[in-house]
Amino acid sequence: xxxxxxxxxxxxxxxxxxxxxxxxxxxxxxxxxPVQVMLGESATPADQAALRHALGLDRPLPVQLADxxxxxxxxxxxxxxxxxxxxxxxxxxxxPATAELAGAAALIAVLLAFPLGVIAAVHKDTGWDYGSMxxxxxGVSIPNFWMGPxxxxxxxxxxxxxxxxxxxxxxxxxxxxxxxxxxxxxxLSRMVRSxxxxxxxxxxxxxxxxxxxxERRVILHHGLRNALLPVITxxxxxxxxxxxxxxxxxxxxxxxxxxxxxxxxxHRRDYPVVQACVLLISVxxxxxxxxxxxVYAWVDPRVRAAGRGA
Amino acid sequence: MRRLAAPxxxxxxxxxxALLGPLLPLHPAHIDLARILAGPxxxxxxxxxxxxxxxxxxxxxxxxxxxxxxxxxxxLSGVLGAVIGAFSAWLGxxxxxxxxxxxxxxxxxxxxxxxxxxxxxxxxxxxNVVVALCAVGWVGYARLVRAQVLSxxxxxxxxxxxxxxxxxxxVVFRHLLPLTLAPxxxxxxxxxAGVVIAEAGLSFLGLGVQPPAASWGSMIRDGTRxxxxxxxxxxxxxxxLMAVVLAVNLFGDxxxxxxxxxxxxxxxxx
Numbered sequence: 001x002x003x004x005x006x007x008x009x010x011x012x013x014x015x016x017x018x019x020x021x022x023x024x025x026x027x028x029x030x031x032x033x034p035v036q037v038m039l040g041e042s043a044t045p046a047d048q049a050a051l052r053h054a055l056g057l058d059r060p061l062p063v064q065l066a067d068x069x070x071x072x073x074x075x076x077x078x079x080x081x082x083x084x085x086x087x088x089x090x091x092x093x094x095x096p097a098t099a100e101l102a103g104a105a106a107l108i109a110v111l112l113a114f115p116l117g118v119i120a121a122v123h124k125d126t127g128w129d130y131g132s133m134x135x136x137x138x139g140v141s142i143p144n145f146w147m148g149p150x151x152x153x154x155x156x157x158x159x160x161x162x163x164x165x166x167x168x169x170x171x172x173x174x175x176x177x178x179x180x181x182x183x184x185x186x187x188l189s190r191m192v193r194s195x196x197x198x199x200x201x202x203x204x205x206x207x208x209x210x211x212x213x214x215e216r217r218v219i220l221h222h223g224l225r226n227a228l229l230p231v232i233t234x235x236x237x238x239x240x241x242x243x244x245x246x247x248x249x250x251x252x253x254x255x256x257x258x259x260x261x262x263x264x265x266x267h268r269r270d271y272p273v274v275q276a277c278v279l280l281i282s283v284x285x286x287x288x289x290x291x292x293x294x295v296y297a298w299v300d301p302r303v304r305a306a307g308r309g310a
Numbered sequence: 311m312r313r314l315a316a317p318x319x320x321x322x323x324x325x326x327x328a329l330l331g332p333l334l335p336l337h338p339a340h341i342d343l344a345r346i347l348a349g350p351x352x353x354x355x356x357x358x359x360x361x362x363x364x365x366x367x368x369x370x371x372x373x374x375x376x377x378x379x380x381x382x383x384x385x386l387s388g389v390l391g392a393v394i395g396a397f398s399a400w401l402g403x404x405x406x407x408x409x410x411x412x413x414x415x416x417x418x419x420x421x422x423x424x425x426x427x428x429x430x431x432x433x434x435x436x437x438n439v440v441v442a443l444c445a446v447g448w449v450g451y452a453r454l455v456r457a458q459v460l461s462x463x464x465x466x467x468x469x470x471x472x473x474x475x476x477x478x479x480x481v482v483f484r485h486l487l488p489l490t491l492a493p494x495x496x497x498x499x500x501x502x503a504g505v506v507i508a509e510a511g512l513s514f515l516g517l518g519v520q521p522p523a524a525s526w527g528s529m530i531r532d533g534t535r536x537x538x539x540x541x542x543x544x545x546x547x548x549x550x551l552m553a554v555v556l557a558v559n560l561f562g563d564x565x566x567x568x569x570x571x572x573x574x575x576x577x578x579x580x
Contacts, residue, residue, distance in 0.1 A: 014411065014414075016418075018411065018415030022424075026427055027431070029432060030431050030432070030433075031432065031433060141503070141556040142555075143511060143552075145511060145514040145527065145530060146551060149533070149537060152534075152537065157538060240420035241420050243423075244420035244422055245421055247421075251514075262427075263430075266427075266431075266517070267516065271431070274431070278424070278427045282419050282420070282423065285418060285419070285420045
């Protein structure tokens with residue numbers, strides 16, 4: 001197990017290093033001079049030179065990259081070009097909102113996906129199955145930037161149950177969380193269904209039935225528990241997609257999180273903030289995936305054994 | 311075939327409207343101040359937008375945008391990814407390890423986050439949307455083809471080709487890539503759905519097509535500002551988007567089922 005942990009952590013560290021390089025390169029992908037783009041046309045040459053020096057853009061690329069790594073290692077994220085505040089402070093203010101939204105969305109997804117998937121698998125090829133899977137297909141086909149406005153129209157404008165946007169109190173969390181969670185629920189429920197179907201055809205399930213266990217116990221205790229493994233992996237992967245999807249959902253609902261900050265920063269050409277946001281979301285994703293693998297290995301000893309053999 | 315009728319109808323309509331759009335007598339940029347925010351009526355089924363432009367005409371223009379972007383991105387990233395993946399698996403060794411690491415790094419950006427950042431940095435415009443989505447898109451195809459080629463490379467016929475003195479390029483392009491086409495086609499079909507949503511998403515964020523050009527995403531964005539008075543501005547492009555994505559996904563499901571049969575017989579034959 002220790003060997004597996006170490007290997008997995010080293011692998012993740014390598015990926016994070018690659019992510020940092022790519023995010024560092026982002027600023028160099030701007031067409032033309034990034035400093036000119038950031039400051040606009042009215043900036044004096046002196047201002048441009050000052051910013052170029054402040055960002056280190058007047059030094060050779062490898063030196064810049066080394067500095068970038070050094071700054072990140074000391075958690076120096078730089079300052080925002082727009083508000084002149086330290087980026088770390090800005091991020092710290094935004095993180096709780098995004099975490100809250102992603103957490104609530106994941107909860108909704110799990111609460112929806114398991115009943116749907118189990119019902120579909122148990123009543124395979126019946127109306128229940130088609131209904132659940134139809135919902136799942138609909139869920140992946142409705143983008144959240146349309147789902148959000150639809151929900152606002154229905155539940156905020158017409159029914160007046162929830163606020164239209166913003167982050168004030170529990171009620172304001174409901175619609176964004178549903179918007180973000182539905183797509184994940186759709187993918188998860190398909191996964192639960194196919195995984196459970198596979199498990200239910202195993203010999204030990206037949207044995208459990210043969211020794212007279214109730215169908216409920218067979219499905220929940222012997223079936224679902226074993227069907228959970230692939231679902232856990234999918235959950236980890238989908239948590240990342242959730243973070244990506246949060247960018248658009250936050251914009252739809254004016255939710256003051258990292259996603260909204262990212263889009264604002266893009267429109268203000270505040271590239272250091274753009275880099276920091278992208279970096280934060282990706283590194284969170286890598287770490288979440290790594291933790292998922294640990295949970296997986298902890299639940300299923302076969303994974304550890306396979307890792308040792310390789 | 312019966313279950314494919316509806317998806318094929320939607321996809322056919324999408325393609326025909328998108329390709330023939332410029333030939334139709336449409337005025338997507340014509341501003342009619344008297345009709346600002348006018349709802350659907352007998353004369354204009356889809357109503358007018360906040361500048362008094364006919365929504366149907368703009369919808370057709372948006373169909374063109376999404377079809378062209380989807381075709382360009384899926385083709386470019388599919389070819390690029392397939393070639394990279396195939397050579398990675400075929401060459402093996404250090405090359406393969408490096409490419410797998412690069413793929414891992416690209417996969418570390420969840421969803422369309424990298425595309426958002428790239429499109430944001432490159433600046434708005436449809437060309438940059440294609441570049442950004444290709445930069446994100448090639449990874450999936452590369453991974454798929456790499457896995458396929460890894461399982462194919464030790465087949466007898468490949469060894470025979472090598473023994474006959476076929477060069478690297480010939481083996482990869484003539485003997486390995488053609489056999490990965492079936493799963494690649496399924497992946498590309500679902501890829502179309504992903505790109506259509508991603509393009510609309512980027513345009514929704516204001517990073518895609520710029521006015522007066524239209525994208526379903528930018529139409530939804532414009533519509534959200536007038537949701538109280540003109541809900542049709544959000545409904546029309548949203549329904550079109552959902553219909554196309556749903557049709558592509560249904561089509562992809564059927565295609566996968568259909569092609570699985572063939573790959574199953576291929577497996578037993580191996």
